[in-house]
Amino acid sequence: MASNAWRSMLSHVVGAAKRPTVCSRSVFSRGLQTVTLIPGDGIGPEISVAVMKIFESAKVPIQWEERNVTAIQGPGGRWMIPPDCKESMDRTLIGLKGPLKTPIAAGHPSMNLLLRKTFDLYANVRPCVSIEGYKTPYTDVDLVTIRENTEGEYSGIEHIIVDGVVQSIKLITEDASRRIAEYAFEYARNNQRNSVTAVHKANIMRMSDGLFLRKCREVAESFKDIKFTEMYLDTVCLNMVQDPTQFDVLVMPNLYGDILSDLCAGLIGGLGVTPSGNIGANGVAIFESVHGTAPDIAGLDMANPTALLLSAVMMLRHMGMHDYGKKIETACFDTIRDKQVLTGDLGGKSKCSEFTEEICRRVRDMD
Amino acid sequence: MHFTRLFSDRHHIIEEEVHFLHILAGLCIMMAAALRGSLVTLAKGLTGTGPQWQQLAARSLSMTASLGGPEAPPARADATFKVTMVPGDGVGPELMTAVKEVFKAGDVPVEFEEFHLSEVQHMDSDEKLEQVLASMKTNRVAMKGKINTPMEFKGELAGFEMKIRRRLDLFANVVHVNSLPGYSTRHNNLDLVIIREQTEGEYSSLEHESVPGVIECLKIITREKSRRIAKFAFDYATKKGRSKVTAVHKANIMKLADGLFLQCCAEVAELYPKIKYENIIIDNCCMQLVQNPYQFDVLVMPNLYGNIIDNLAAGLVGGAGVVPGESYSAEYAVFETGARHPFAQAVGRNIANPTAMLLSAANMLHHLNLEYHSNMVSDAVRKVIKQGKVRTRDLGGYSTTGDFVQAVVGNLRHRPMY
Numbered sequence: 001m002a003s004n005a006w007r008s009m010l011s012h013v014v015g016a017a018k019r020p021t022v023c024s025r026s027v028f029s030r031g032l033q034t035v036t037l038i039p040g041d042g043i044g045p046e047i048s049v050a051v052m053k054i055f056e057s058a059k060v061p062i063q064w065e066e067r068n069v070t071a072i073q074g075p076g077g078r079w080m081i082p083p084d085c086k087e088s089m090d091r092t093l094i095g096l097k098g099p100l101k102t103p104i105a106a107g108h109p110s111m112n113l114l115l116r117k118t119f120d121l122y123a124n125v126r127p128c129v130s131i132e133g134y135k136t137p138y139t140d141v142d143l144v145t146i147r148e149n150t151e152g153e154y155s156g157i158e159h160i161i162v163d164g165v166v167q168s169i170k171l172i173t174e175d176a177s178r179r180i181a182e183y184a185f186e187y188a189r190n191n192q193r194n195s196v197t198a199v200h201k202a203n204i205m206r207m208s209d210g211l212f213l214r215k216c217r218e219v220a221e222s223f224k225d226i227k228f229t230e231m232y233l234d235t236v237c238l239n240m241v242q243d244p245t246q247f248d249v250l251v252m253p254n255l256y257g258d259i260l261s262d263l264c265a266g267l268i269g270g271l272g273v274t275p276s277g278n279i280g281a282n283g284v285a286i287f288e289s290v291h292g293t294a295p296d297i298a299g300l301d302m303a304n305p306t307a308l309l310l311s312a313v314m315m316l317r318h319m320g321m322h323d324y325g326k327k328i329e330t331a332c333f334d335t336i337r338d339k340q341v342l343t344g345d346l347g348g349k350s351k352c353s354e355f356t357e358e359i360c361r362r363v364r365d366m367d
Numbered sequence: 368m369h370f371t372r373l374f375s376d377r378h379h380i381i382e383e384e385v386h387f388l389h390i391l392a393g394l395c396i397m398m399a400a401a402l403r404g405s406l407v408t409l410a411k412g413l414t415g416t417g418p419q420w421q422q423l424a425a426r427s428l429s430m431t432a433s434l435g436g437p438e439a440p441p442a443r444a445d446a447t448f449k450v451t452m453v454p455g456d457g458v459g460p461e462l463m464t465a466v467k468e469v470f471k472a473g474d475v476p477v478e479f480e481e482f483h484l485s486e487v488q489h490m491d492s493d494e495k496l497e498q499v500l501a502s503m504k505t506n507r508v509a510m511k512g513k514i515n516t517p518m519e520f521k522g523e524l525a526g527f528e529m530k531i532r533r534r535l536d537l538f539a540n541v542v543h544v545n546s547l548p549g550y551s552t553r554h555n556n557l558d559l560v561i562i563r564e565q566t567e568g569e570y571s572s573l574e575h576e577s578v579p580g581v582i583e584c585l586k587i588i589t590r591e592k593s594r595r596i597a598k599f600a601f602d603y604a605t606k607k608g609r610s611k612v613t614a615v616h617k618a619n620i621m622k623l624a625d626g627l628f629l630q631c632c633a634e635v636a637e638l639y640p641k642i643k644y645e646n647i648i649i650d651n652c653c654m655q656l657v658q659n660p661y662q663f664d665v666l667v668m669p670n671l672y673g674n675i676i677d678n679l680a681a682g683l684v685g686g687a688g689v690v691p692g693e694s695y696s697a698e699y700a701v702f703e704t705g706a707r708h709p710f711a712q713a714v715g716r717n718i719a720n721p722t723a724m725l726l727s728a729a730n731m732l733h734h735l736n737l738e739y740h741s742n743m744v745s746d747a748v749r750k751v752i753k754q755g756k757v758r759t760r761d762l763g764g765y766s767t768t769g770d771f772v773q774a775v776v777g778n779l780r781h782r783p784m785y
Contacts, residue, residue: 102619110619137553138657153569153586158623164590168624170569174580201671203516203526207574208584234678238706241657241682255617259650259675266654 040098042293043303050305050356057360095286121278128264133337147257148180172208177215184251185223195227199252275310287311304343331362451509452479457709458719459512465721472776525572542692542705549753563673564596593631600667611643615668681706688720691727702731717767720759747778
């Protein structure tokens with residue numbers, strides 16, 4: 001209770017854009033934390049290096065364990081991630097991931113899907129806050145999309161019934177729906193959010209989305225301090241592009257979540273500036289940048305590390321290192337607001353290394 | 368008034384003569400009004416033939432029809448078109464009243480056959496549905512409001528809207544997303560067409576509980592329907608002179624289902640070399656629509672994505688009150704709003720925006736080849752929006768639905784007449 005009051009006071013005192021925190025973990029000691037770092041493909045290595053440099057200049061007590069994720073075929077023919085990566089994640093429980101290549105016809109499922117299945121990453125959290133200094137037609141966006149990440153339309157169960165007729169199965173289970181609803185309300189409570197909105201299409205998919213909705217309603221009963229509303233998916237889309245300020249925390253099944261979270265990312269400026277976190281069942285949390293690997297600019301020092309950096313800040317908050325997170329975030333936002341040193345996608349002409357250096361300089365000046 | 372202006376040139380007309388003529392004119396008008404009044408009450412007494420009587424009475428006694436110049440179309444009672452009308456739930460009835468008023472004022476030769484079908488208000492029954500379908504099959508053109516699908520699982524998985532769609536095989540839903548001149552939003556000068564397959568896909572209403580606590584919902588994609596909607600999209604683009612068709616899908620995740628849809632679109636695209644064909648993943652499409660919607664022209668997609676993109680695009684130009692849409696089958700056409708919401712919280716408050724329904728009605732008149740009336744109605748609506756004086760609440764104004772309709776009617780009469 002006292003920590004809640006302290007946290008809310010802190011967020012009032014510090015001016016800049018409020019970053020929602022994931023629940024703080026008091027289990028970490030004050031020593032050096034180890035975090036598994038997965039650089040990824042394409043521009044992944046460059047932006048990971050940038051983040052590591054910024055963390056170094058901020059003197060964050062983190063040591064990185066780099067691991068590579070490429071699908072290997074385990075015993076029995078099942079595709080899985082390399083065992084050393086799995087062992088590292090199970091030990092550190094925190095991961096930071098760059099973009100991974102999803103091959104279209106490589107014979108194995110996408111790497112993101114494999115990671116999800118291995119660590120049971122059931123919740124994808126994407127806070128979308130308008131960035132001062134990066135102008136979009138939508139200002140004052142401040143919402144969080146929480147998406148169920150394991151089932152729904154992405155169950156991957158498809159059959160060809162007869163030639164020319166394909167069926168794809170959308171799976172909704174009680175357990176997964178309850179789990180994601182509980183996570184959403186916990187998140188709202190821990191981050192001082194006022195309301196949770198369940199997004200569904202229960203008028204059309206009466207049984208499946210009906211079950212999801214029922215579970216959300218049940219969980220809402222035990223969280224009376226948080227306002228619970230429900231809204232149809234099409235109404236949400238309609239209102240989101242007209243007035244995004246009316247939304248706070250949104251919880252939804254897989255497909256709607258995918259679409260809405262990308263829609264919200266578009267409102268604040270695209271995937272290049274959007275952080276994202278995946279929460280797993282055993283305390284595992286992997287924070288990632290959600291943009292693609294951008295193979296056309298890989299290796300040319302043109303990439304924008306903002307997305308990975310903001311995800312890393314989200315990770316720091318999750319680990320309880322709020323002050324470090326605030327410092328790095330402020331430095332990043334100040335750099336973008338100043339508009340002197342910006343990478344190509346933000347409208348400037350600087351290189352990735354120059355952008356990183358500018359942020360490092362600001363972080364060092366803040367001490 | 369009219370007479371005095373004619374006679375003012377002639378100085379030798381005695382004042383008493385003018386005075387007498389005034390009284391005569393006044394008496395004539397009073398008699399005409401009385402006659403019209405009694406005819407109207409007579410008409411109201413006769414149910415079923417009410418609209419027809421009213422139209423006849425109005426036509427024979429109104430001055431404007433007789434003063435019609437060379438532009439006026441032949442407004443004859445036997446050339447009326449019959450159109451089925453299903454007002455639906457929520458503000459549907461209010462919007463339909465608006466359409467009827469505007470049509471009456473504009474002497475549009477269309478007669479509506481109304482049916483009240485509603486799942487929420489317990490006015491549903493299978494016989495009613497059969498009546499509606501029979502009427503639609505005879506008239507071939509219909510105007511529809513949104514029939515609300517209640518959320519409670521009452522033992523049937525397909526709502527009335529889905530049933531109508533399936534029985535009439537209304538496979539293509541076309542939504543016209545055009546920015547209204549005079550009303551600026553964050554993205555102006557938009558001109559998109561969204562074509563959505565609306566009989567299969569995620570709305571197949573095939574759900575079952577395989578194990579307690581686990582529910583499966585089937586999404587069906589067939590080659591035949593995907594090809595049909597793709598061909599419709601390309602034909603539409605060709606007919607309207609559009610340059611690009613973009614297919615929206617999620618084939619990186621739903622490899623077989625959306626993969627089949629994408630394959631069909633690509634196959635059909637090869638038959639139309641003049642039209643550029645692209646494809647985009649649904650989440651990227653949503654993001655691009657809010658960042659840079661001008662890169663799209665015609666979009667084609669399966670059912671659920673269509674629902675999302677329709678509403679998103681409607682929000683971009685001003686909301687559900689301004690976007691018209693229609694549904695086509697090989698034989699029938701149903702005209703309705705683009706973003707289909709019953710808007711139940713506005714019922715009875717006279718605040719709904721009838722623009723979408725009026726523009727859709729204008730499209731319907733165009734479909735019936737009543738070009739003159741179609742342009743008249745849509746020009747009047749656009750003029751009112753452009754002037755900006757009468758705006759309903761969703762566009763930031765304070766006017767009621769009634770005010771808006773009156774403004775449109777007023778602009779109808781001011782068509783230049785010789």
